[in-house]
Amino acid sequence: MKKFLLILFTFSSFSFGHSASKGDFMGTWRLVEYAIDGKFQDVPSPTPIKMYMNGEFVIIFYLENKMHFNKGKYSLKAGKATETILESSTKTLIGEEISFKPNFMGDKNSFYINLDLGDYKSFERWEKTHCDVVKCAKIRTRKN
Numbered sequence: 001m002k003k004f005l006l007i008l009f010t011f012s013s014f015s016f017g018h019s020a021s022k023g024d025f026m027g028t029w030r031l032v033e034y035a036i037d038g039k040f041q042d043v044p045s046p047t048p049i050k051m052y053m054n055g056e057f058v059i060i061f062y063l064e065n066k067m068h069f070n071k072g073k074y075s076l077k078a079g080k081a082t083e084t085i086l087e088s089s090t091k092t093l094i095g096e097e098i099s100f101k102p103n104f105m106g107d108k109n110s111f112y113i114n115l116d117l118g119d120y121k122s123f124e125r126w127e128k129t130h131c132d133v134v135k136c137a138k139i140r141t142r143k144n
Contacts, residue, residue, distance in 0.1 A: 022076065024108055025052035031061075033112075033125040050126060057083055109136040 031048040034041055048061035058071040070093060072086040082099045102111040112125040128136065 021079070024102075024104055024111075025057075025074070025076070025081070027052065028129045029126040030129050031124060032110075032127045033123070035123040037120050038123075049129070105137050107137045109134075 029050045029052070031043055031050075034043065044062060046062055048059060050057065050059040052074065055073055055075065056071070057074045058069060060067065060069050062068070068089040070085045070088045070090075072084045074081055074083045076082075080099060080101050082097055085093050085096045085098075088094050098115065100113040100115055102113050104111040109128045109131055110125065112123065115122040115124070130136075
């Protein structure tokens with residue numbers, strides 16, 4: 001019985017999401033899945049990269065064959081993250097705040113978010129870049 005409970009606990013910790021806590025975002029992440037209004041899209045190439053460190057973030061991505069970026073600060077309160085864009089290649093985004101509740105997988109090497117951006121809803125799943133070298137839980141949400 002103890003072995004069964006241990007296996008069940010281990011499985012649930014890796015299968016079910018956990019909210020964010022201090023230090024969970026630290027590091028470099030890459031976009032591995034995303035959908036717009038429930039329709040999954042191919043991840044752009046080159047892959048968007050996002051870095052979090054000491055209350056700051058930067059995201060680098062390509063759009064229409066041109067590199068773009070957003071840079072700013074982030075805070076985490078009660079499992080909810082708020083990013084404030086302070087610099088951007090798209091000047092109209094400066095000052096924008098995006099709030100979301102990230103859902104971390106058990107090993108904290110992957111998280112997903114659902115964003116309601118008014119005109120459309122977005123789903124994103126991010127994975128730590130070290131998952132190329134270190135074995136990470138590969139829980140996909142997209143059904144092929």
